[in-house]
Amino acid sequence: MSHPRHALDEIIHAPVRLSIMALLAAAETVEFGFLRDTIEVSDSLLSKHINTLEKAGYVRVTKGFVGKRPRTWLALTDEGRNAFQDYTSILRQITEGPHHT
Amino acid sequence: MPEHDDMSADAALREVDRAQGAVRKASRRGAYFFLGMWLGSTGCWLATLLGPKTVNIYVNLALGALTVAGFIYISRQRVYDRLLSRLAYPVTYAFVGTTVVAALYNMFLHPQEPGPLRAVAGVLVALIANAPLLYGAVRIFRAAGDR
Numbered sequence: 639m640s641h642p643r644h645a646l647d648e649i650i651h652a653p654v655r656l657s658i659m660a661l662l663a664a665a666e667t668v669e670f671g672f673l674r675d676t677i678e679v680s681d682s683l684l685s686k687h688i689n690t691l692e693k694a695g696y697v698r699v700t701k702g703f704v705g706k707r708p709r710t711w712l713a714l715t716d717e718g719r720n721a722f723q724d725y726t727s728i729l730r731q732i733t734e735g736p737h738h739t
Numbered sequence: 740m741p742e743h744d745d746m747s748a749d750a751a752l753r754e755v756d757r758a759q760g761a762v763r764k765a766s767r768r769g770a771y772f773f774l775g776m777w778l779g780s781t782g783c784w785l786a787t788l789l790g791p792k793t794v795n796i797y798v799n800l801a802l803g804a805l806t807v808a809g810f811i812y813i814s815r816q817r818v819y820d821r822l823l824s825r826l827a828y829p830v831t832y833a834f835v836g837t838t839v840v841a842a843l844y845n846m847f848l849h850p851q852e853p854g855p856l857r858a859v860a861g862v863l864v865a866l867i868a869n870a871p872l873l874y875g876a877v878r879i880f881r882a883a884g885d886r
């Protein structure tokens with residue numbers, strides 16, 4: 639029987655992308671600047687990881703305006719939400735053992 | 740934050756909690772917003788129903804300012820919690836409904852003569868008119884506490 643860590647989603651299991659997914663999982667939509675300030679990364683690094691998550695179909699990016707200011711809004715897709723749920727349940731299997739799923 | 744650390748499962752779960760805590764904090768602000776609107780609007784309705792007629796114009800101005808402030812606050816949010824997003828429309832529609840009912844009561848049924856009936860009815864109507872806002876605040880505070 640293989641160890642549950644082999645089932646961890648490699649797209650999510652990277653520090654910055656995990657923070658992005660965790661934050662988006664708790665929210666409906668999050669503004670790019672809020673995400674950047676909360677997880678303490680640069681604009682370019684955040685854009686790079688969002689691009690990866692968007693390509694995987696986990697994150698939806700919406701651009702709009704608040705007054706005259708451009709804003710970028712991010713949200714998890716249903717696929718992203720399911721993937722994150724699976725990911726956290728595997729983490730719990732690892733930390734608590736297979737009997738605590 | 741390092742980009743390619745090999746994370747342990749414990750560290751990953753801690754990071755999930757930390758990131759989600761930031762959203763919980765923001766959602767509590769939404770609950771305080773509902774609570775503030777509830778307090779302000781209840782005060783306005785009590786003044787309208789039980790206060791002298793001369794205060795009505797100021798009360799209506801205060802209600803208008805409160806509504807505009809609410810719209811500005813909501814539109815400036817940078818994160819929308821899932822529960823807050825789900826509650827925002829039902830609470831708003833219910834609040835508009837109860838406000839219309841209270842306004843109709845005030846126009847056609849509210850006793851003009853001072854007395855205990857006028858006071859009790861006024862307090863009841865003010866509480867009912869703003870109950871959706873209190874409901875929204877309580878739901879969010881409870882959810883933020885449970886998570």
